[in-house]
Amino acid sequence: MKKLMTIFLLTLLPLMAGFYPPTVHTRITAVDGSRVTLAKALPANGMSGVVLHNFGKGLQAITGILVQTEPGHATVRKGDLLDHPGLPTPKSVALPGDTVLGGYLYNNVLVLAPNAETYRKITRSGGRFFIHPDLYAAYLSREGDSTPDASNLAGFAREAQVGLVYIVQKGRAILFDPISGHIVASRAFQPVGSEARYPFYTRFSSVGGGFFGGGSKGDYYQSVGGIK
Structure with a gap:
């Protein structure tokens, strides 16, 4: 059991150390x-x-x-x-x-991930206040937007006091500063499993006028890939 716990903690170190720019x-x-x-x-x-x-x-x-x-x-x-x-x-x-x-508000982090398991992999490392993507999904629905971009991330950041957006893209994870509109950190990253929900993981099956409804189709990695 002690050996398993050591292995578990070692898997979290890359998530916690050296990725987030300090305040x-x-x-x-x-x-x-x-x-x-x-x-x-x-x-x-x-x-x-x-x-x-x-x-x-x-x-x-x-x-x-x-x-x-x-x-x-x-x-x-x-x-x-x-x-x-x-x-x-x-x-x-x-x-x-x-x-x-x-790095004002850099402790407040919105996570955009392809599935629940990957979201948990990121957030279980702790050390930050993680803002659930449900809130961002509701914001997009209210604004009438369909996918994440620099503009609606900036708007949501001002409303929800978000300092960083942790985004899982193909083969990497980035930290996007929605106030400056720049990526401030990037590293290699592999998601858990192959499921990729469009436009990103959220607990909602539908929002507003069916924004995330059952007929919503698209590619997760394409939806977040435009944030550079």
Whole structure:
């Protein structure tokens, strides 16, 4: 039994170690329009983060969304993840000295997998708050979309506070940042079994107007393969 438990834990190590980019705290050292320099580079290009501005008197708020374009350099835009109507509006979304939280919400992960067994293989490793694809399926049904893409993933991420999307594609697994629209990690991956539900695994047999109904046909790997 002890040997079996050791083997089981070893199979989980590749899922847990080194795949998810860590959350990083750093600060802005220089600003040139929408381009900023960071005191410390984020672990991967394409990672998003938030700019935190201190207004004084204990008031701090998100003022901008940041995406690293090359090590130690990033672009910023006005933040749209959280509203702070009671706080003053800064002259800029990013100022020298502002704090940056890279990998904001990266602990919240949506998983798109071909079947329930593969979904469980991914989520049993723990270490993250896994958002069930049922919620995303309901969002797609409400929006009238049929398959995952960068646009509806970004919309769902804002609504459900998703930081990363773990997607099983052919021969690999990727981590897609829906805020930046970039892949921030990729590794070889084999699903469990051969079942591949279209457009992805969900517990629903139908949503809304039959979006996932019995007549829904298609290829799972094609439905998620366009996310690059």
